[in-house]
Amino acid sequence: MSKDKKDENISKDKDLRYMFLTRRTFMIGTAAAGSALALSGCGENKTNGTGTTKPSGDPKKITEPSYISVDYDKCVGCRICEVECAMHHNNGVPDLDKSRIKVYKYNPMVDIPAICAGCNDAPCLEACPDELNAMKRDETTGAILINEENCVENCTLCIDACKDRANVLRRSKENDTAVGLCGLCDGEYPKCVEACPEDCLYVVPIYLDGQYWAAEPKEIAKRVVKSMYRGSKEAEEFSKS
Amino acid sequence: MASGYFEKMLEIDLSTGEFNNTDTHMQYVKQFVGGRGLGAKLLWERLKDKPPGFDALNPENPLMFLLGPSNGAPIPGPSRITVCAKSPYTKPLNSPYEKASTVAWSCAGGLFAPELKMAGYDGVIFTGKADKPVYVVIDDDHVEIKDASHLWGKDCNETDKILRDEYGPEFKHMYIGPAGENEVLYASIMTEVNRAAGRSGMGCVMGSKNLKAVVVRGTKVVPVNDFTDVKNAKDMLFNEIKNWSGYEQWRRWGTAVMLSASSERGTQTTKNAHEATYEYHNEVGNVVADTKFWTRHSSCYLCPIRCMKHGVVPSGKYKGTIAEGPEYETGTMHGSNCYIRDFGGMMKSIQTADEMGLDSISAGSVVGFAMECYENGLLTKEDLGGIELNWGNADGAIELQKMIARKEGIGALLAQGTLRAAKEIGNGAEEYAMQIKGQEIAAWGIRVNQGFAIVYGTSTRGACHQVGPNVLIQHERCMCDILVICRFVYYGIGSDPLLKAFNAITGWNYSREEFLQVAERTWNLEKVFNAREGFKREDDYVPNRYHTPITYGPHAGATITPEEQEKHLDDYYTDRGWDLETSYPTEEKLRELGLDDLIPVIQELR
Numbered sequence: 001m002s003k004d005k006k007d008e009n010i011s012k013d014k015d016l017r018y019m020f021l022t023r024r025t026f027m028i029g030t031a032a033a034g035s036a037l038a039l040s041g042c043g044e045n046k047t048n049g050t051g052t053t054k055p056s057g058d059p060k061k062i063t064e065p066s067y068i069s070v071d072y073d074k075c076v077g078c079r080i081c082e083v084e085c086a087m088h089h090n091n092g093v094p095d096l097d098k099s100r101i102k103v104y105k106y107n108p109m110v111d112i113p114a115i116c117a118g119c120n121d122a123p124c125l126e127a128c129p130d131e132l133n134a135m136k137r138d139e140t141t142g143a144i145l146i147n148e149e150n151c152v153e154n155c156t157l158c159i160d161a162c163k164d165r166a167n168v169l170r171r172s173k174e175n176d177t178a179v180g181l182c183g184l185c186d187g188e189y190p191k192c193v194e195a196c197p198e199d200c201l202y203v204v205p206i207y208l209d210g211q212y213w214a215a216e217p218k219e220i221a222k223r224v225v226k227s228m229y230r231g232s233k234e235a236e237e238f239s240k241s
Numbered sequence: 242m243a244s245g246y247f248e249k250m251l252e253i254d255l256s257t258g259e260f261n262n263t264d265t266h267m268q269y270v271k272q273f274v275g276g277r278g279l280g281a282k283l284l285w286e287r288l289k290d291k292p293p294g295f296d297a298l299n300p301e302n303p304l305m306f307l308l309g310p311s312n313g314a315p316i317p318g319p320s321r322i323t324v325c326a327k328s329p330y331t332k333p334l335n336s337p338y339e340k341a342s343t344v345a346w347s348c349a350g351g352l353f354a355p356e357l358k359m360a361g362y363d364g365v366i367f368t369g370k371a372d373k374p375v376y377v378v379i380d381d382d383h384v385e386i387k388d389a390s391h392l393w394g395k396d397c398n399e400t401d402k403i404l405r406d407e408y409g410p411e412f413k414h415m416y417i418g419p420a421g422e423n424e425v426l427y428a429s430i431m432t433e434v435n436r437a438a439g440r441s442g443m444g445c446v447m448g449s450k451n452l453k454a455v456v457v458r459g460t461k462v463v464p465v466n467d468f469t470d471v472k473n474a475k476d477m478l479f480n481e482i483k484n485w486s487g488y489e490q491w492r493r494w495g496t497a498v499m500l501s502a503s504s505e506r507g508t509q510t511t512k513n514a515h516e517a518t519y520e521y522h523n524e525v526g527n528v529v530a531d532t533k534f535w536t537r538h539s540s541c542y543l544c545p546i547r548c549m550k551h552g553v554v555p556s557g558k559y560k561g562t563i564a565e566g567p568e569y570e571t572g573t574m575h576g577s578n579c580y581i582r583d584f585g586g587m588m589k590s591i592q593t594a595d596e597m598g599l600d601s602i603s604a605g606s607v608v609g610f611a612m613e614c615y616e617n618g619l620l621t622k623e624d625l626g627g628i629e630l631n632w633g634n635a636d637g638a639i640e641l642q643k644m645i646a647r648k649e650g651i652g653a654l655l656a657q658g659t660l661r662a663a664k665e666i667g668n669g670a671e672e673y674a675m676q677i678k679g680q681e682i683a684a685w686g687i688r689v690n691q692g693f694a695i696v697y698g699t700s701t702r703g704a705c706h707q708v709g710p711n712v713l714i715q716h717e718r719c720m721c722d723i724l725v726i727c728r729f730v731y732y733g734i735g736s737d738p739l740l741k742a743f744n745a746i747t748g749w750n751y752s753r754e755e756f757l758q759v760a761e762r763t764w765n766l767e768k769v770f771n772a773r774e775g776f777k778r779e780d781d782y783v784p785n786r787y788h789t790p791i792t793y794g795p796h797a798g799a800t801i802t803p804e805e806q807e808k809h810l811d812d813y814y815t816d817r818g819w820d821l822e823t824s825y826p827t828e829e830k831l832r833e834l835g836l837d838d839l840i841p842v843i844q845e846l847r
Binding site for chain 1: 315352435469537565
């Protein structure tokens with residue numbers, strides 16, 4: 001796993017390029033990474049034209065550092081991923097408070113799924129006190145995992161650290177510990193990706209060169225609105241807000 | 242706790258600012274389940290001791306946001322909410338009561354309903370009237386009535402933006418636009434800018450209470466009988482929907498797919514229902530929308546059909562307008578019905594209705610009515626504040642809707658809808674009013690598909706295209722409004738899978754008969770409510786215009802004769818077990834449905 005430090009000199013504007021992947025950069029990204037998993041995950045098995053989303057063949061395992069990439073142009077905001085995630089991680093109970101993917105709607109209307117992107121610099125992991133041993137990065141999948149037993153109530157260090165990133169970390173209403181980090185379904189084919197009827201979620205190898213990290217959902221929304229509603233003054237105003 | 246219910250309804254008295262939780266609805270849920278059914282029962286219980294003709298704009302008219310057992314469950318399409326009250330809009334032909342009107346139920350999709358359910362409520366009931374504009378914030382158990390002066394006067398899009406900025410994306414909202422604030426009789430309640438509880442004037446009732454918006458966040462889990470059963474039902478339902486033959490078509494086009502198809506079939510309301518085929522349908526239809534306008538699909542909660550389309554007008558005078566649609570109803574009422582050929586203008590007209598908070602169907606019909614009045618000299622340019630409202634004048638349609646929403650100039654007259662406006666205009670304008678029981682007819686023609694004479698005629702909330710052409714379909718669709726689930730899910734998979742999901746959620750194990758009887762009970766109760774107000778068989782007829790043949794298109798010459806109309810109604814009342822002469826439910830029917838308490842009401846009417 002690469003441990004490159006984030007280049008401090010990268011301008012704010014340049015950062016934004018990596019905040020989310022456009023269709024084009026997604027294709028370039030996957031091709032460059034040359035990952036069989038990502039390509040087979042989105043290309044052959046997921047779409048067969050009839051809208052079925054079950055992957056066929058052997059269950060896929062995530063075998064290298066990855067994250068779930070979103071094609072924002074395609075998301076329709078149905079929140080099926082959110083409910084599937086909540087049910088999978090909560091014994092079939094659709095407690096959306098426990099969901100690790102959240103779909104947010106913005107006006108002009110776009111829907112932005114917010115999910116942990118496994119930032120290379122992982123400010124949440126940095127913020128979590130070492131002695132707690134409540135957070136670690138999975139060596140295989142690259143996902144950052146919370147050890148619920150070690151996580152302490154009312155501590156918001158990791159949550160605050162994620163505020164200007166994906167912003168999905170939050171305090172659970174049940175016991176005030178941190179919830180919301182995507183663990184990539186422990187390396188199994190992620191439930192949200194499998195369930196998405198729009199094929200807008202993909203498992204993609206992560207850039208651990210320090211150039212990619214998560215963006216705030218609203219910042220993503222601004223970009224998506226701008227390209228979605230081209231020529232609209234209203235969209236222009238939103239993207240500049 | 243009962244499965245599928247929180248056994249808790251929030252009741253807010255806006256006059257005093259007090260609120261409390263009640264569980265009185267729980268005694269009715271086995272009989273009426275939720276949504277429209279529970280709405281009819283609760284409305285009846287609250288108004289039965291008041292004299293008939295109770296004014297719908299009286300603060301005591303309860304405005305009820307009602308949910309069903311399916312909301313918040315992980316099955317497809319549990320995204321709807323039914324808003325119920327006594328309608329301010331409908332009106333019988335002859336009644337001793339000046340303010341007589343029907344029941345009102347109006348459904349909207351989006352994300353609001355599951356959020357409200359997850360906040361721990363089976364519904365919210367607003368009574369009274371705030372002394373100044375307010376909005377209500379419901380954050381799980383925490384309820385707050387707040388000053389809405391910064392929202393009042395704002396259109397739906399602005400209101401949505403402000404609330405989103407203030408509360409963030411986790412909160413969901415329903416609100417009224419200027420039309421509701423000014424008590425336009427066919428004002429809608431909107432959510433997510435373009436989704437509407439549009440019909441039967443619920444926005445008007447909300448405005449009359451000085452209630453601008455409801456904002457909600459919910460983080461609870463809806464209790465169900467058995468989560469494993471519900472998960473199995475979920476898998477089964479999603480699977481069935483994906484195997485539905487119409488699945489890909491509805492996903493790609495939404496209801497817009499019907500625009501051209503309906504025109505070619507002679508069922509598209511055109512030129513204020515003079516015709517039923519629009520010769521320019523290709524200029525404003527779904528293909529143009531797809532190639533030039535749509536940029537994305539949008540879905541309600543847990544719906545893989547995602548029929549809603551957003552887009553941005555690419556050229557012309559209204560370049561840059563973000564709008565939603567055209568859907569079949571909006572694209573017809575604002576397109577062919579007004580003879581509009583400019584696609585961008587039509588989209589701006591649809592968007593104006595949404596932003597003003599007008600019922601898009603009634604608004605399109607009112608504009609068509611005004612255009613016909615103008616063309617025939619019943620309304621002049623001066624009457625219309627300088628607008629030359631010829632057929633197809635999209636700019637005029639847009640301006641007129643703004644005037645209606647603000648009740649400026651001629652808008653004050655047209656804000657009452659076609660029935661009341663026609664009476665004031667006189668000179669035969671009554672013949673131009675395409676309405677039944679005071680509510681405007683929607684976008685499906687009647688002459689080629691005569692089933693719509695029953696759909697529009699017998700609907701309990703005034704002309705409505707959704708209720709179904711025969712008793713069985715009426716009951717199945719009514720169950721959608723009761724559960725409260727989207728009709729498109731039912732169109733795709735029928736009512737049996739919904740029954741399985743309902744039983745998995747509630748654990749009640751209703752048979753198909755018991756299930757559909759809930760709908761029949763609801764229909765009969767609504768019918769008795771309306772009968773008490775003075776509605777009878779004469780109120781179930783289609784306007785005279787439908788007795789003159791259409792002159793254009795593949796079905797030129799098609800019409801519905803008065804005799805055919807009589808026969809359809811006779812057949813329908815017979816199937817319902819209703820009296821042919823009065824259309825009232827018979828005593829046997831009411832007894833069979835366990836509605837014995839309504840028998841004296843009917844006896845008194847005879």
